[in-house]
Amino acid sequence: MSPARRHAGRLLLRVAALALGARAAHAQSRHALLIGINQYEYAAPVLTSWQRHVQPAVAAWRARLQGSAPATAARLTGEPAPHRQLVGDLDGAVNDATAMAEVLQHRYQFAPPRLLLNEHATRDSILAALRQLADDARPGDVIVFYYAGHGSQRVNSLSTRKLNHLDQTIVPADANAGQFDIRDMELAAAFDRVLDRIGPTGTLTLIFDSCHSGAVTRGEPSPSKVRWAAADPRDAADSVAVPPPEDRGALFLAAAQDFEPSSEVTTSDIEGRPRAHGAFTAALLRVMRSAPPNEPAMRVFERARAILQQDGLAQNPVIRGTESDRRRSLFGTYHGAIAGGVTAPVLRVEHDTVRLQAGLAVGLAPGAELRLVDSAPNAPVRLKVVAVHGLAESDAVAIAGSPGRLSPGTLFVVDRWTSASGPALRVWIPAGREPAALTRDVAALGALRHGSVAEWTDDPTTLPDDGRPLYVVRYEPDGWHLVTPAGATMRLATATADEVGRAIAAAESAATSVRERERTALRAAGAQADGILPPAGVRPRVAVLVPPPTPLRTSLRLGRGTPNDAVEPVDDPAAADYLLAGRLGDGGVSYAWLRPNGSAASQRRSSLPPRTLWVGSGALDVAADSLTELATRLARLRGWLTLAAPPDTGESRFPYRLALRNRATGALRDSGETHDGESFDLVLQRDSTIPVDRIPARWVYVLAIDSYGRGIPLFPSAGLGGNRVPMDSAGTDIAPPVITLPRRAPIRIVPPYGVDTFVLLTTAEAIDPDVLRFDGVRGASSDAAGGTLSRLLARVGRTRGVDDDPVPSSWSVQRLALRSGPATTAKP
Structure with a gap:
């Protein structure tokens, strides 16, 4: 088929799909502006170009302050303007924005969203795009603004709404060139223009996956990143107060409360490969793909919040809006086929393969079966999905009737369903150490118990969230490393208590110096620093995570090619649900599976335990069997908690x-x-x-x-x-x-x-109740009595995925x- 004809077919399909489902009672349009920023650190030529553009704005800011009230002007000296710490890169923000765009377009029938990614999401570009969003809006339109990236704060000595004199901000891509963040007051003014344009019959939904707090986490540190940048101490000195848009009818969703971190997590794509996302966005997308389009916003929010709670993340998402706005759907009202079951229009037919314009965005997986929308369930034309191509397309073949007369736009509905495959649990197992060398290292590092620099802890999952920094000594293939509370890793020259003590002292000195400079700058600008910086003068803690001896590591029967392929070992600890760690106790070394950042507080808020039982390493074959069993028990548990x-x-x-x-x-x-x-x-x-x-x-x-x-x-x-x-x-x-x-x-x-x-x-259909009873690895067998649904439930968390045996929807x-x-x- 020629590109021109294929493009024409897509346009015809788009029109047909809109006519069949997405069009509301009034002629509303659906538009979205989505921003995702992973990259904040750029090479010198890019930064230099941006700095030339930023310098006039910084000069104008200085001139404005010098001409303001004496108390404000006195904060300026002859020194260069105070500057924040370097803003670091993220991993999942671009994935968030692009996935959200696909779901909005292909599940919720939005026009192709406008995306600003990485270097295209500068301060000026974002503000210009917001102006354009308002200019294009019409009465009754449905508008979505989505942001994934760093959040932060900026000093505002003249703020009348915030006692700590800190405005909340989103951080543009050119922040490290000295550019100002976009403050919440600026965003509110832009959203006011949108609300003026769409009127009372329109809908404005605002979604932010960022945070304004650098809260300290506890436990075995996870390499995953937090979407927070250090506060900007440059005083905005702006007394203008704009009412929040949610007071005027907008619906506002945020990934975390003001004082909490917003974390990134690793999920799986259709082929089971790890993929970084914001934790809140990953949960929200999971709900959006399965919830009816007219599901009330509060219900969608509650389901996403429950997913975060299951994973034990230290963030509580926020929804704000009037009661009536929280009860409405996220993206306006839907009618027709899209308001009912999951539908899939035909894109084209090539030989015996039917290309459908539906994929992961609507929850399709290989094995799902579909029937024609305008026919009885036993109509002769039935399709079965054989391949899924991303969020928006899939291939199907006819299992009844002939697809030869199907035309672009013909609508099918899913009536038998399968779940996507993939591991139920991902674990990270550190590099093994030869037993003799491990024995020497453990003896030398054990002296940290009595060290003066840091307080020893043998179980980081029991620590309270009291703000005290935790340093972790961990073994990697190239030797022993010290992991700082900020996640930085430094290689230790020797595995001795004295070397660890010197490294901690140096890291604490550097961190204290940076924090004090920030504290001084924020206080000089009139802001309350204690709410956003870690406490000063506290004694740090240290934990030694002992690697497994090489024979123990090689005896763990997990992953592909083993009976326990529902558990997949991964090379990147950031992609793991649990990490294998050893502790040095009075009775020797023992091992357990630990949640990244697991702590006493996470046990109170998570459906997943912060760790398993500790297993002694005296008999390596017994230890390997016990750790294998505990991992499969965790897979079973997580499989039920994430069953879709x-x-x-x-x-x-x-x-x-x-x-x-x-x-x-x-x-x-x-x-x-x-x-x-x-x-x-x-x-x-x-x-x-x-x-x-x-x-x-x-x-x-x-x-x-x-x-x-x-x-x-x-x-x-x-x-x-x-x-x-x-x-x-x-x-x-x-x-x-x-x-x-x-x-x-x-x-x-x-x-x-x-x-x-x-x-x-x-x-x-009735199922076999035995599939609901399990105590870890022991559960119903995969050949449980009952129908296909019983067999699917029996396999939850026990195998890498389910096959293409479809079940009723x-x-x-x-x-x-x-x-x-x-x-x-x-x-x-």
């Missing part, structure tokens, strides 16, 4: 959410914390946002995953009736506001405390994660 169901859309959408009802008070709990001694019933709570009068018949199952990683079936209970909803004996299917799921005994909250995850499965999974803690003392 098909989008629950259309008339078969299940209109209930799982909750716990307190037996003493009757209060429903679907978030927050439970306490020791409380008793709860399982209930289904009617979702008022789903306009359904009757319940689609579903089999209902509930299991709990406790803080030890055990799978415990909670419903159905034998002998207490069936588990098909509706359960009314008269056969009525009218949807009541609350349905109680009967159990023989209530759910009681007891130690150990942590995060308990309750999983609700609803299915159109009429099943769903919900997760309810609740923190448990000690009983509270009632106030008199």
Whole structure:
């Protein structure tokens, strides 16, 4: 096919798809501006060019301050303007912006979004693009602004809205050339223009994956990066206050609260390769690909927040807007086919292959089956996906009927679904050390227990989040290294306590000097530095992470070609879910799988444990077997926590959410914390946002995953009736506001405390309940009784992925994660 004809086919397809689904009741258009910045560090020629452009702006700023009030002008001296630390590069921001663009265009039917990436996202370019976004907007339009990159703060001595005199900012690509950040007041003014243009019938959604805090993390340091840059001490001296756009009808989503870090994580692409993303964006994209387009924004946000909680990240995303705005969908109202099930238009037919304009953006994977939208489910033309090409396209073949008469724009709907393959768990195993050499190193480094420079800790996962810096001594293929709290790595000349002590002292001296310069500059500008800089004068901690002896490392049976291929060892620790680490205790060296940055606080907020049991290394073959078993147990646990169901859309959408009802008070709990001694019933709570009068018949199952990683079936209970909803004996299917799921005994909250995850499965076919019971590596066999869905669930976390055996698309999974803690003392 010629390029011209192919382009014409795409235009025809675009028009057909819009007509079939995405067009709302009024003629609204959907436009997006997306910014992703990975690169902040540039070669001298680029920086020099930018600096020539920036210098007039800096000179104008100095002149303005010199002409301002005496107290403000007095902060300027004859010295050069105070400058922030170098802004470092990121890994996943460009991936975030491009993936969001694909999902918006191909899942939510936006016009091709405008992307500003890396060097194209300078301060002037971003502000110009915002002006253009407003100029192009029309009444009733749906507008999205998305930013992934560093966030920061800038001193503003004249701020009337912030007690600490620090404006929040996004950091442009030319920041290291001395360019000013874009302050929140500047962004608010730009968004005001957009809101003026789109009017009350339009929609403006703002999404920021950055942070304004350099909060210190604890535990075994992860090489993944935090999206925060040091504050800019140059005083903006701007008293103009613009109301936040969410007060005028915009919907605002941010990756973290002001005082929290926003982290990057590693996810998998369609071929199972590691891919860096912002943690919040990765969670949000996962929900957007499966949620109905008309899903209320608050519900999408809650689901993304739950995913972050499962991963134990020290960030709590934020949603702001009026109550009515939080209840609306993220991107306007959808009608027609796109508002129902997952659809895939035909792009073209070549020989026996049908190219579909749908891919990862709508959750397609090889093995999924589709039928024509305008035909009965048993119509003769059926397609099966054989390959997925990124977010927007896939190949399918006919498994019934002939594709010869299909034309571009013909719409199919998914009615049988498969999940994407890939490992359930990624682990990083450090380089092995010969036993004799390891014994010598451990003896020499053990003297750090009594050192004066830093306090010894043998288990970094137990440390509190108290701001004290943690240094980690770690072995790598080229020798022993010291990892600083900022993630920098320095090679040690010798593996001795004295060498480590000198390296820590030097690193602390340099870090203290930098922090004090920042503190002085911020205080001189009238800002409160204590809220954004680590505490001064605290004694650091040190942990030695002992590598495995070479025979132990080679005996671990994990990865491709082993019975445990659901666990994949990776070369990059930044791509790992868990890291193998040894500790030096009184009884010798023992090993465990540790979460990156795992700490006592992360145990309270994560569905994944910060570490496994410690395994002694006395008998290497026994240690290898135990560590292999613990890794497969973690894979099973994480597989259930990340199990993806098909989008629950259309008339078969299940209109209930799982909750716990307190037996003493009757209060429903679907978030927050439970306490020791409380008793709860399982209930289904009617979702008022789903306009359904009757319940689609579903089999209902509930299991709990406790803080030890055990799978415990909670419903159905034998002998207490069936588990098909509706359960009314008269056969009525009218949807009541609350349905109680009967159990023989209530759910009681007891130690150990942590995060308990309750999983609700609803299915159109009965499944084998044994697949819901597991205690690590022991679980239902892969040939479990029941249908294809039972077999899929039995394989969760046990194999590298599922095959292309498709299951009905009429099943769903919900997760309810609740923190448990000690009983509270009632106030008199």
